[in-house]
Amino acid sequence: MLTDTSTAGHPLNECLNPDGSVKPVYRNLVNAIDSLGVPELQRRWGDANHRAALDAFTFMLDPREFRTVPTDWMPRLIPEGEWDVISRGVAQRLKAINRFLLDLYCGEQEVVPPDVMYSCQYFNPELLDYRPARDVFVHIYGIDLVHMGDGRYVILEDNLRIPSGITYQMKSAEIGLGAIPELAAGYDIIPYDIRAAYQEMFASLCEKDSPVCVLLTDSKYGSAFFEHRYLSELFGITLVEGSDLYIGANGRVWARAMGGDFEVDLIYRRVEDLELFVPGLTEAYLDHKVVLVNAMGTGACDDKLVFLWVPDMIEHYLGEPAILDQAVSYDLRSPANREYVLQNLDSLVLKTRQGYGGLGVFILPDLDKGYRSRLAQQLIEQPQVFIAQETLDFSQHLVFDESSGEFEGRYVDLRVFAVQNGHGEVTVFPGGLTRVSEANSRVTNNSSGGSCKPSWVVR
């Protein structure tokens, strides 16, 4: 029944060959799906959705509406050999960006033009000459990749401010396996331990065995609150809002608590404008009274224009070529590039420099002509606001439509998460989070309405 699907024809399907035959790594999975049969699949899908609801596995776009993360429970499979390249490429990139940030704030970086670097919204002059704990800026890194087929993955963007979604990687796999264990038959899924990696990261940064850590959330009404709550419980750290923290007479950060206030060693922050949430925090941080994860100022490399120079950072700081390619991108400050982009609007993606969460991403071939010409006008008027990227024809996967009982093709990307601890050791969590576009769209972002899929790295 899965192999009957009419959408099998996409040339880049993760699961199926263009002729509709099943790719070798997916054979066990497809057999398992076929032997369960549609009615049973529908029942199991319902069971998994129910488990997600019971766990409040949510991504709330509207606080008045309880909305579990839309998930397609058929896993994506990544062969170990492909994963090995991804994992080395992500670790390499993280290390290079970290070296660059250290040079940017404490050295004399010459990789990125000053005009680009210092005009970044998230470049913070206050941090000049400040070295974060153990010289680590990037503790948690999220990187968005797409698969071009044949194991070649291409980077679309880096997420360095407050990368979110690692819980979705974990929970989608856990709930899916719980509800439909038959799908794992014949696979050796590579395990990982997010809790251990984070705890080791916290301890190594604070240079003590049991540092007092808190997770700072923007609000319990925020879209990612499930993740904040879940991670704080997983790590055994207190979940706080800005008003729970204050700067004590000793200059340290304190948390308000029923049993008596306590001093905080480390804040795993999930907000950007820290000073607004906790007045005085910048000063305490600059006095080395508290560790921030990610470090202040890291967002400078989240800028979509700075992205263009990351391969140069890798060459410059690590002396090696980049393992993973990134999408060909255009700096629109250059007249020749502007000209090229205006001539080729129908094959490009425009992104605003400061956008995130899928906002400010315009896939021009997918837009109507009127919209496209309005964007072209904006690009002529304010080229410095945008970058352009070549559109990629990346892979699709199959998603199960519960009501019709059929499988459909949808575009998928892959967000991979990594942490770096105080010893400079990088852990890349196998599998990552597969994000699925809505029908007829290539935008896979959850803030933009996409769904997700469990992703397994298999031996």
Added chain:
Amino acid sequence: MQTQLGGPLAPEPVPVHFAYVARYEYSDVVVQNDNFLRLSPYDDRYQTPAGGGSEVATVPAGRRITYPDRLGNVVNRIRITAPHRELIIAATGRVCLNDHAPVLDDAPLASIAYGLDAQEFLTASLLADPETVRAAAREAVGSATTLLETVSGVVRWVHDNIRYERGNTSVNTTAADVLQSRSGVCQDMTHLGLAMLRAYGVPARYVSGLLTRQPGETHAWLEFLHPERGWLPADPTRGIMELNGTDYLKFAVGRDYSEVPPVSGSFVSKGEGWLNFTTAEVFFDRETVSVDDALALLEGN
């Protein structure tokens, strides 16, 4: 005081000092204030920034980084996190003003081929879109066919047809708006001039600075691209293109105001903010100038 085309050069560069100050007020506490200042003298053949005394400062103080942007403007970015309800920005500097070289060589516009680098000064910018002013540009240029005649026609037309009037326009007013209302301040007249020149294929850019003999507030004029002489100034507000170089002190150039305001940035607060007072002074007779001189301009205001 005006140098005629082909007229005499000022014999010596004229050294001047300037001081600028602005005070912003906020209705609630500001916890973070991040500003980009384009208040340092631009370095080109008409003026040479002179060392000693070029300074920018804020009260309360913040951390600063200084860098050149892509058009050669000196940008000072200052970020403040000391809580405040009032922000003062002060800038001072010393600069040698050189009189403008005489422009002798005119050329038929049709014969000029501008390079790719000039394209961005020919196309629409946020506040100066040539498409919106074509009819008026035709009226202004009339039968002129050469570069200098075209510029002269535009500059005079703007001066003669746009009433200088404060209070009716804002930092978001476009060239098309100015054409509609037929009134505005120097910034608006400059935008209209830019758009009209672009409509005729003359690359034109916005200049922000001071009139040395009427300081008080910042002034705006434009520059057009001459194929041999590079960027040359013209002032639509005063209706002239034969500027006396010592009358003008240039801070920054951009495609229009939106790219090069003297102060731009963002603050984090629950309240609102507004410019409470700003002024500038130019000294022809001083040996030094300091931030204190700039702050002194606030006295009584």
